[in-house]
Amino acid sequence: MPEGPSLYILRQELDQFAGKRVQHISGNQKDKRIEALENKVVKSFKTWGKHLLICFDKETIKIHLLLFGSYLINEDKDAKVRLNLTFNSGFVNFYACQVKLLEDKPNNIYDWSADVMNKKWSAAKALEKLRAHPDQMICDLLLNQEIFAGVGNIIKNEVLFRAGVQPESKAGDIPDAKLRKIIKEAKKYAFEFLEQKQEGTLKKNWQVHTKKTCKKCKNPITRKVTGKSKRRSFYCMYDQELF
DNA sequence: AGTCATGTTGACGA
């Protein structure tokens, strides 16, 4: 489920309930302040990276699907519902996710320019942030949500393949043109991911993630747990340069 | 059937 584009789809699906009053709230989440939002109107649904924001007039519920989270709209399944919102016109169930009430307005919490899926995404700011961490590996920086909110492990691997950069390269050693390429591809591939997920062709289109053979040179793909983030990286040792 | 993974937080120890 949970990379930025999947949240983008979730928000699109929920937009049918924007402006609608929540008739009933249930689920096994514990915060009574969330139950107290019953009978209030959802003003809008937003996302920031992998966060889903359910915005009321004053309060905002944040949902993070983490690794195993899921949701169903107008449908039930045999699993514990963490949070259910029921409207006159339908309902949504969230499972195995993190649910929190934000302590402040989203605008005071989130830097929209860090979200690769957001209209306010700023490539220039991303470049500044990368330059501020010259000693860190690019595989870790791509997963840093303050820099690339919404980018997850799949996007990380696909972006580095497209940019031709080995995941363990230190940001400070990567030429400027390559850094710009990585930033450009992060946004570009996130939207390709979105389209392919909607078409049901996402996995089919992976160039390197979980692949055994390089699409370009036919040599074996290297699989290695990399960086502080200790996530698996897939890369081609011939087509991705180590800086 | 068992293994693994699109993620993050918080506890613990050095």
Added chain:
DNA sequence: CTCGTCAACATGAC
């Protein structure tokens, strides 16, 4: 106190 490490969470796909 800060840093690094790692368990915990909990489910579907192969």
